[in-house]
Amino acid sequence: MVLRYYMRVRNIKLLTLCLSEGHGGLELHVARSIRFYQNKRINHHVILGKDTFLSTQVSSFWEKLTLVPSPRLRAFPLATAKKIARLIDHQKPDILHIHWNKDLPLAVLAKMLSHHKPKLFFTRHMDIRHSKHDLYHRYFYAQIDRYLTVTKRILTEAKTLLPLSASKIQHLYLGVAKAPKNPIKRTDFFKKYHLNPDLFTMGVLGRIEHAKGQHLAIECLSILHQQNYPVQLIIAGHVMTPAYLADLIQLCQDKQLTPYVCFIDFIEEPMRVMGTLDALVLTTNQETFGLVLVEAMRCQIPVIGSNAGGVPEIITHQETGLLFSTGDPTDLATQIKYLIDHPQVREQLAQQGKLKADMMFDEEQHFEKLFKLYDEALS
Numbered sequence: 001m002v003l004r005y006y007m008r009v010r011n012i013k014l015l016t017l018c019l020s021e022g023h024g025g026l027e028l029h030v031a032r033s034i035r036f037y038q039n040k041r042i043n044h045h046v047i048l049g050k051d052t053f054l055s056t057q058v059s060s061f062w063e064k065l066t067l068v069p070s071p072r073l074r075a076f077p078l079a080t081a082k083k084i085a086r087l088i089d090h091q092k093p094d095i096l097h098i099h100w101n102k103d104l105p106l107a108v109l110a111k112m113l114s115h116h117k118p119k120l121f122f123t124r125h126m127d128i129r130h131s132k133h134d135l136y137h138r139y140f141y142a143q144i145d146r147y148l149t150v151t152k153r154i155l156t157e158a159k160t161l162l163p164l165s166a167s168k169i170q171h172l173y174l175g176v177a178k179a180p181k182n183p184i185k186r187t188d189f190f191k192k193y194h195l196n197p198d199l200f201t202m203g204v205l206g207r208i209e210h211a212k213g214q215h216l217a218i219e220c221l222s223i224l225h226q227q228n229y230p231v232q233l234i235i236a237g238h239v240m241t242p243a244y245l246a247d248l249i250q251l252c253q254d255k256q257l258t259p260y261v262c263f264i265d266f267i268e269e270p271m272r273v274m275g276t277l278d279a280l281v282l283t284t285n286q287e288t289f290g291l292v293l294v295e296a297m298r299c300q301i302p303v304i305g306s307n308a309g310g311v312p313e314i315i316t317h318q319e320t321g322l323l324f325s326t327g328d329p330t331d332l333a334t335q336i337k338y339l340i341d342h343p344q345v346r347e348q349l350a351q352q353g354k355l356k357a358d359m360m361f362d363e364e365q366h367f368e369k370l371f372k373l374y375d376e377a378l379s
Helices: 002-009 025-039 053-059 078-091 101-113 135-141 152-161 186-192 214-226 242-254 270-274 291-298 329-341 343-360 363-378
Strands: 014-018 044-049 065-068 095-098 119-124 146-149 169-171 200-205 231-236 261-264 279-282 303-306 322-324
Touching (some): 044 053, 119 363, 146 363, 152 169, 214 242, 270 291
Parallel strands (some): 014 044, 014 095, 146 169, 231 261, 303 322
């Protein structure tokens, strides 16, 4: 049945536009979408920003790719829009899908300037903080055919703050692939980075910047050591703010934790590494979704997340993981101690987390639902 379904959707021609220069979940989702379409042999062309993290990720495996510089005038990017309009007329896509808020004026102008008129889809990955009912936003939002939100929280915001009819706004959770069949062995990974395989190990995976809250994990580690809980910490991700990384290193030195904290650069295939952890922690104050949590859950690793943003939609406290009070390293330490002191509960949380992630955040399921929305819009 699945094979017949994808044979049918291969007739849909897609064009993805994303000029974002970021290094986060939005960009990783777009890269994974491109990989997914490649594996399913779906007709898909991509427009990305030159010299961006996303373009470097995609160019290594995808040829149907156009790179454009970021437009000088974001509010009215006419020159870049003309170039994309010509590409639209050449490719004749059925769907033009964008993921970054700043690409909306560009996508709308390109669609207006082209003779071919694809349906415009917009997936919103971030919270909506302000009303968009002014004349400028009403004009651009009127051109959207479907507005998809990655959490129910954003869905509620969209229905209140956007000049769109409720029928155009829908909620669709992001999806994650199954756990890899060839995970890295804990002994091998720990030997490479000189970690102690006998210590409880928590990991924080994400961009290294203050908003991601890695300092909270170090503060938590200090509290645990003071209470005679020998724990070690892995912090992995792109360094977005070198000064913040320097502060983290200094914090480790000040608290005499340097031997227990390992800093690692961006991990290309994080799910291969997650099985080496005893717990994955998300310390962000306001994470919109928390894709890294879902990845860990699908790898059957217990997760702990800040009780804010979209995280409570992923973690049900003491059922599929644990939540801690946002910004509170003492409460985070309490949750870590609970996992250490109750190994049987830790295993149950990991199992229930995997069941929930497999059911609600499966990659195949996400794209099947997405293509049904494409079908509806085209019909």
